[in-house]
Amino acid sequence: MTFDLAMTDRLLSTTRAVRKRLDLTRDVPDSVLLDCIRLSQQAPTGSNSQGWRWLVVRDPEKRKRLAELYGRAGAEYLKQGTKQAASAGHSQTIRVVDSSNYLVDHLHEVPVHVIPCLKGRLGESVPPAMAAGFFGSIFPAVWNFQLALRSRGLGSVITTFHLAFESEAAELLEIPDGVTQCCLLPVAYTLGTDFKPAERRPPEHITYFDSWSR
Numbered sequence: 001m002t003f004d005l006a007m008t009d010r011l012l013s014t015t016r017a018v019r020k021r022l023d024l025t026r027d028v029p030d031s032v033l034l035d036c037i038r039l040s041q042q043a044p045t046g047s048n049s050q051g052w053r054w055l056v057v058r059d060p061e062k063r064k065r066l067a068e069l070y071g072r073a074g075a076e077y078l079k080q081g082t083k084q085a086a087s088a089g090h091s092q093t094i095r096v097v098d099s100s101n102y103l104v105d106h107l108h109e110v111p112v113h114v115i116p117c118l119k120g121r122l123g124e125s126v127p128p129a130m131a132a133g134f135f136g137s138i139f140p141a142v143w144n145f146q147l148a149l150r151s152r153g154l155g156s157v158i159t160t161f162h163l164a165f166e167s168e169a170a171e172l173l174e175i176p177d178g179v180t181q182c183c184l185l186p187v188a189y190t191l192g193t194d195f196k197p198a199e200r201r202p203p204e205h206i207t208y209f210d211s212w213s214r
Contacts, residue, residue, distance in 0.1 A: 011150060016198070018155030023189040026189045028111050028154065028189065033056055035148065043143070043144045044140055045141070049137055051138075056112060063113055066113055067107035067108035073162065074161035117175065117181050118135075120179075121179075121180055135182065154189050156185040
């Protein structure tokens with residue numbers, strides 16, 4: 001099998017965290033979401049456990065309540081982030097915080113909230129290796145899902161603020177006790193598809209071979 005590297009690289013380098021450019025007015029069909037979830041299932045999981053579960057939230061009242069939890073957790077964090085970014089003069093960080101504030105105000109309007117979940121729970125004081133293995137069994141699938149969305153003209157962003165009130169969200173959505181919510185993805189078609197690669201440091205500046213070096 002030969003891949004079109006130019007197209008593949010473009011997909012990988014332009015699948016961005018989308019907030020302000022989510023189309024709040026256009027419906028997202030179930031068939032599109034299921035296609036993207038089907039592709040997410042091809043991601044590797046620890047011990048081939050395949051413990052992913054996907055919760056799709058369309059109900060306006062439930063989206064509103066999730067957005068309230070999100071805003072309750074994120075408001076103070078983003079307030080401090082705005083001050084720090086402004087004082088440091090980091091333009092890219094300022095843009096990210098600004099778009100995050102936008103999402104706080106408009107999350108309830110995003111047509112679909114998708115919550116990737118894993119069967120099982122981590123106990124308190126879990127060793128890092130166990131935590132890495134647990135969440136490493138869902139985030140490859142989340143990224144597959146986001147790539148599939150991008151290829152179909154949709155966008156999303158990984159958010160975690162609502163997890164500060166995970167139990168309240170679980171009660172709202174009737175999620176069983178033995179299931180872990182891993183993030184929340186606001187999903188919508190995008191306003192335009194002309195996303196560009198972000199500015200990043202050259203890989204030579206962040207890559208070490210055989211041992212860590214300055």
